[in-house]
Amino acid sequence: MRVDGKHYRTIWPDPDGAAISIIDQTRLPHEFIVVKLETAAAAAAAIKDMKVRGAPLIGVTAAYGLALGLRQDPSDAGLDAAMSLLKATRPTAVNLSWALADMGDHLRPLPPPARFEAALARAAALADADVALCAAIGDHGLALIRAAAGKKRGTVNILTHCNAGWLAAVDWGTATAPIYKAQQAGIPLHVFVDETRPRNQGASLTAWELVQQGISHQVIVDNAGGHLMQHGGIDLVIVGTDRTTATGDVCNKIGTYLKALAAKDNDVPFYVAAPSPSIDFSLADGVKEIPIEERAASEVTHMRGVTEDGRIASVRLTPKATPAANPGFDVTPARLVTGLITERGIIAPQRAALAAAFPERAAG
């Protein structure tokens, strides 16, 4: 997508593969800074510190990170070390283990001297596949927005949570792809962006994306979506997913479940942009089976932003003596999901429908 009018992906290699470039997403929206990563450890740190985040981008970064590791040590031991380093960064992201498993299956049979070049090519292929996948999600989601526009004959109001935007993928994004496609199709749109505490990925990243693409939007606090829905202010909700069960339960950024409850209570369609790599066909009950990352209390007690004189600063919001709990994700049961927007179309959040759409994954 565009940044200051120029096209970017979120990750790209040097021509010789000695480094990969990423956008440091922890500095957005206040500073646009490109960072070069030269080792698997640097790639792992970038994932762990959330310089890159979002399920698809984490997968692609891990793939390129593995290539960087093999550039230094292409032996079996080097491959194993890089894989375990990268795998330990974010336990909830299923794309991470999926991408690493794919890379491992592809590279391990090769003689060590061939591994680095092959890893680079495979990582590039994964990146291109993600772009194609997001574009397909965009096309299927566009049909939903077009239908809403036709029914309403006015601006379509969309609510989104967190950042399942192009910054979370390689290009297009997942939840944002239908929005960007609808903009290109000339459909009048307005996007309500949940700020998405504690890390404010909505207020900082999604809002920044929408500014850059020139799409009408307003940030709201995470508390406000239900009220807007009660008063007819939202035509549809589109969110992303970090992990989807075989039965259509959706594990996404904390607070998604509350918005799904409000959508159900107000008959607002609630769609989840779910690329098939997010689907874990081994899981049947999201609430019971998906482990939820407990993140640092400081994400809740402190907040980063820019001061009036332009410095980036962190401020404490709570009394010094007050502790915090910080679960990073929640699970939205399938009964609250209207449909999953996948690269193969809109699929009902049910085992049979998902298995029929992705037979090659469901059988594994």
Place this chain on the structure above:
Amino acid sequence: MRVDGKHYRTIWPDPDGAAISIIDQTRLPHEFIVVKLETAAAAAAAIKDMKVRGAPLIGVTAAYGLALGLRQDPSDAGLDAAMSLLKATRPTAVNLSWALADMGDHLRPLPPPARFEAALARAAALADADVALCAAIGDHGLALIRAAAGKKRGTVNILTHCNAGWLAAVDWGTATAPIYKAQQAGIPLHVFVDETRPRNQGASLTAWELVQQGISHQVIVDNAGGHLMQHGGIDLVIVGTDRTTATGDVCNKIGTYLKALAAKDNDVPFYVAAPSPSIDFSLADGVKEIPIEERAASEVTHMRGVTEDGRIASVRLTPKATPAANPGFDVTPARLVTGLITERGIIAPQRAALAAAFPERAAG
């Protein structure tokens, strides 16, 4: 309640009534600052700028503010001017118009020279009545917590939203009164405090109160309550109300509705501490009839806190070009409310039950 071990109310007059003292709640939790108000205009500004906030305290502040106005000008014109100045500060707070109407009815028949002293006495009576009312809510709510403790035989986990604490009243608070009474009764408690964006009254005020009273607690983001409920982490929810309809709909801080939906979805009892002055017997449908205050966008785009070196600073969270919407309250339909904790006991959120409990109000 206690501050640094010493007992305070949230508002108190000078012995001669020439000024009233309040705690500047916009400086909490980082600074404890007492401010003296000497005019009706100063009292109105304190309400409008949310130096004092919370339905009961707003009412008592308006009453004392009217006394300050009559000290300067006890004529009918002076009474009218002070009343309209104070009434315009916060359109959603029904206690405000209720307290001012009560003061007006009481003072207008008196000869102007008698009005100031009478106003001071009446405001003090309103303050004392609020303390008694909150203590009664505390006793009735204590029974609910005691029952939960008996059933569970362990620590009772309570979720609260915003600050319906003693800082929102004169003493005890509304939603916190049962918690403070339970602490005094020796019941093991843990309180999850919604930070309550955008103004963070939970993270700043409720957390500060709980620190001062020595009650175990954790702040969570507003997104997290649903997840905690899905995993059995919450035994009951207690929130406040700014305005309650004759049918039991509850208008409270934005986001309350989302927590009520989650409580319903997980069979967690959802109680509202509702002093009877918050009940507006002229309203039947909260979502349709209660006007919701749209507050400044800067409350969403900026956040105040304390920097590492101890200065209070405001930081911008969003891109410069991003606008915000900021509805201040939402309405929780009665069907999601387990019971209203009033000064006359736990009342079902239904017209007949409320009318039976408060026949003198319902008939008006």
